[in-house]
Amino acid sequence: MHTFQRSIFVAMALFTTAPVTADLGSTLDSNLPVAIEQELSSPTVTGMTVAVGKSGKIVYAAGFGTANVESGDGVSADTQMRVGSISKVFTAAVIGKLYEAGKLDLDAPINSYVPSFTKKRWPVSIRQAAAHMGGIRHYKGDEFLNTHHFDTVTSGIQMVAADPLIYEPGTRVAYSSHAWNLISAALEGAADSSFLTIMQDKVFSPLEMRDTAAEDITLNFPALSGFHVTENDHPVIAPFVDNSYKWAGGGFIATAADVARFGLAHTKPGFLQPQTLDLLFTEQFTQAGQPSGFGIGWMTASNMHARLIREGLTNYTPVVHEHLVWHSGGSMGGVALLLVDPEHDIAIALMANHGDAFSALLRTGLYTLAMAVNEH
Template sequence: MHAALRPLRPLRTGFIAAVALVAPLVFGTGQAQGQALPLAEIHAADDWSQAIAEARAAVRRVMIENNVPGASIAVGVGDALVWSEGFGWADIEQGTPVTPLSRFRIGSVSKTVTSTAIGLLMERGQLDLDAEVQEYVPDFPRKRWPITVRQVAGHIAGIRHYRGRENFSMVRYPDVTSGLEIFAADSLLFEPGTDYSYSSYGWNLISAVIEGASGTDFLDFMRDEVFEPLGMRSTVPEHTDSIIPHRVGYYENGIGGAVVNAPYVDNSYKWAGGGFVGTPEDLIRFGRAHMGPGILQQATLDELMAPMTLADGESTGYGVGWRSYPQDDGDMAVGHSGGSVGGTTLFLIVPEHDMVVAGVINVSGPAGEIVQSVARIFEQAVRGR
């Protein structure tokens, strides 16, 4: 059930327009696995008015300083979505403002939402993190050393990342296994478990593992087992030939910082690694569902989020699709960042403050600075309550 949303008068600073929604949403608690989180309107926005005002100012400042066309930010505290607001332009040429309905590329946050599929299959006894990947993807070439699902998911398997402009691919891949051909024949960078090297291609392989373990098409599994149960109805794969309502335009900063259109790309080679579009509100729903047992058991959450350790005992700061982020006040957040052609994202869960923060922009740029600034403001507000 969707909440009634009440738009406010647009706010403008320079070329930045903001369209605000301040009718917060309440998340149901104690939901059984596979059950959507119900939403209902509440009227507590005034309790957060000072924090929202400070956060708006911080967002606008960073956008102006960095020439960011459009941004969308959401904050959840406890069971409530206390702030969700769009800033600037979803489409500059058409003069379309960003609203909380605007869909942005979430980039590598796609890895985090895909991690839930891994957890579900683990709990069903269909996937073993410490099995070799060929257990689920028999056609993937064996390397000098065996590689496990856990190692691939934690970026310690030695699978390479992009080379050159590979992330500007314009090729449409019909399925996840066809996308493996980009890197499948390449040697590993190091012996698995001995080093950390971030690899979106590794998560291409993870999507094939999920298909092999579940016997289900990867995108169908994500829709039916993750997005629908969590009410994430704005999160979809970005098929280039599909009409996707509220999809934003994608931009980059050209010569002298001028905003120009980002080049065309087709992300069908990397759905799990960075191919989904969505909204900050959906990421708040997702984050709230992972702050305690619900769609996944607590033991599973702990295993997915715990940073991995290399053979020499060094922590990587990265689990199974979840990164750890030390905060200024000494607390630890978990989540993920996402960099895309024409988009940047940061998604954080801050357990100590029972808070989730997510922000997206439609240019390569300072989404992390925006989200961290907003998180600090709301952390202070939570401590003062």
């Protein structure tokens, strides 16, 4: 049996039968490197960084593999990678903060905060857009490969601001990163401040996320990983992209420890009020009563169960209880995963610098969650 497959079964056995032990960091340090090294044997897993938080503190952070196949530099715990769509839950935290301050009406039409988002056939609310039920389209054409730099959020949303809605809001679920770019413009209108300033003041500074930033190509990030795609069965540096049009939809970079620190801030009230956490985490439904798989930004346990079926990882079902919330991220040459377990006060963050490595992150993340829950 493949070593990593064997480790899966060991983890699940621990989850269901083993006695509780005291030192999660030591348990992870004894088991995770072996599992990750097995994943690194794949040509689609170039480098990986992982961090685990429990009971309010980071208990494990490490990097593995190669940060850049051209330079040969290695990945460390300090390596920054693209968080992709985990940016959406970063932004959801600002929604929570402005909602608590009475500055944001989730059911108001987006264009009441963003005049440049022209009036549509139907009104679309922030609440609907945040659950991917707003009728706003996702990428089209070569937008994902954008190389043009946008100086402001408002200029970036012009990609989609004049387009018609693709369905009546509330009637369907269709994933949309542009919806979150529009939400970031609405947050600017509600707070009367630039989106990146709001993110820094409301989220990154309070949570001491010192290694998290918008991936602005006009700035230098010495600790930023290279990113990779496959060419002729080998990893090569991914094409250049400029993500300035989608900070909220998928444009931030961070260390795994910062992402896990963000997750820990959502396991219990403090950073956000109890009712706000309920707001963000409670699954929304279509008008016909179908579950969306999303709260305000956050993906729900039902969404994870569907993903496990697609990935052939249904043996992990026992660790995915109804309170688990999460988000994945995919960007040019990189993938990311954040798992947050409020019931056990656990947050797990993983990132990889190859665009095809998500299955490896999901296996590793759930294996890690099984060990962390066992240590509760």
